[in-house]
Amino acid sequence: MKETLLLIFALALFLLRPFWLWQFWRAPLKQGEGWFLGIEVEPGFYRQAGAALLRRYRSWGVPPLALEASILLALILSGRLVHAMYEQIPAVAILTFWLNFTILQFRQRTRLLAPAAPAQSPHGVQLSLAPRRLRDHSNWTVEAVIIGLTLLTLLWLAAQWLDWLPAGPNAGLLRPVVFILYMQAGVLMLKQVFVRWRMKLPMRRADDYRRWRESWLSYHLRIFDALRLLLAVTLCGILAFKSFRLWWGAEQMNPFGAAMALITVAVYIFYCSRERRRLAVVEREIKPLELIKEYPPPSTTPAPEGRFLAGGLFYLNRDNPVMVARSPQGLAINLANRGTYLWAAYLAGLVWLVIWQVGN
C-alpha cells in the first residue's frame, strides 16, 4: 500500500510539471497581444523588440523546468519514489525563486522598453512610513498553536530518548524533525520578506492601491501561516504516528495515519483556495494591472548607484539595503547584501538536508 501511495504521489507531482511549463510559457501573452507579463505594450510589440524578449524569457525559464521534470521522471521510472518526493522540496523552492525572479526581471525589461514618457504621465509617488514589523502581522493564536505543538513534539522526543515512555527510544525521528523545523524557519523568513517589503503608492488611486496591497499581503501571510501550521501539525503527527505504531501495531495505525494525512492536506488546500478566491474578488474590482499606469515610467528615474556585473544580473552596493535592485537592463541581485547570502545558504542547507533525509 505504501508503494502504491508513493507512486500516486510521485506521478501527481510529475503531472504538475507540464502545467507549470504551460503557465510559464503563456504568462507573457495571458492578457492578450497588447500586454507582456501584465505590462501594456505598443501595437506590433511582438513583431519588433518583443519577439526577442519573449524568446529570451522562455529560454530563461523553460530549460530549468524541463531539466527538473526530466530528473523527476528519471527518479520515478527507476523506482526511486522516496527520492522523487524529497527532490520536490528543494526543487520547488529553487524553481519558485527562479521563475518569479525571471518574471519580475522581464516585467522590468518590458517597462524599460516602453516609449518615452508622455507629458501627462504621473510624476510622483507616495511612500508609507508606518513601521513594517513581523509582530504587527502575527496572529498570536496561530503562533501559540505552532509553538505549543513544536514544544510538545520536542518534549515527547526528549522523553523517548531518555527512555521515559514505554515504547522506548525512536531513533529514526531526528532527521524528519530537523527537516521540518528547518522548513518552518524558512517559511518564517519568507513571511518577514513580505512584511518588510515597502511598496510605493501612486499619487492617484492611492486608496485602491492600499486596499489591493493589504489584501495581497494578507493573502500571502495567511498562506504562510497556514503552511507553518501544517508543518507543526505534521511534526507532531509524525511523532504521534510513529509512537502509537510501536504500541498498537502497523495494521491499526497505517490506515488511520494515511486518512489523517489526507484530511490535513485537503483542509490546507481548501483553505488556500478559499483565500485565493477572496483575493480574486478584490483584484476583479480594483484591476491591479491598471494601477501600473499610475506610476512614473521607469525611464524617468535613474538606475540605482553601484556596480552592475554579468550584464546587469548582479549588483554590488553595500549602501543599498535591497536584495534585488533595478538595473539598467532589468533587475539585479545585490551581492553586497547579507540577506542574499543568508538565502543562498538557506537553499544550500535545504539541498543538503534533503540528501541527508534520502540517505536515511
Added chain:
Amino acid sequence: MLITIDTEDRRPIYRQVADEIKELIARGELAEGATLPPVRQLASDLGVNLNTIATAYRELQSEGLLAVKHGSGAVVTSRQTRAIDQEDLRKPLRAALTQMALAGLRRAEILSIVTDELRGLLKGAK
C-alpha cells in the same frame, strides 16, 4: 502616514522629504518616540540617493525634531522645533500669501484656504 515625492516639484527632493516628515509630525501622525526607517532603507524605497535622505534627516535633527540612530533609523524626539524667531516664521507665510494675492484670490478665498489647511494640519494634533 504617507510622504509624497513629486519629481515635477520645484523643491529639491531632500526638502520635500523633510517637509513631508515635518507635516506628519505637526499633524500628530508621527508622535514622539515614533521610529522612521533608516536612511539607507528610505533612500532605497524611494529610489533616491543616500545623501538626499541623509540631508533631510540631518536638517530635521538640527531642528530638534529627530534623533538619528546609526543603522537603526531615526526617532521623533519632539513635536516642536527649537525656538525660531517669529519674524522667521512669518517670512514663508508672507511669501505664500503674496503668491495667492498675485494669483488674484480675494481676501475671503485666501482666508478660506488658510483655514482649511490649518484645520487639516491640526486635526490629529493635540
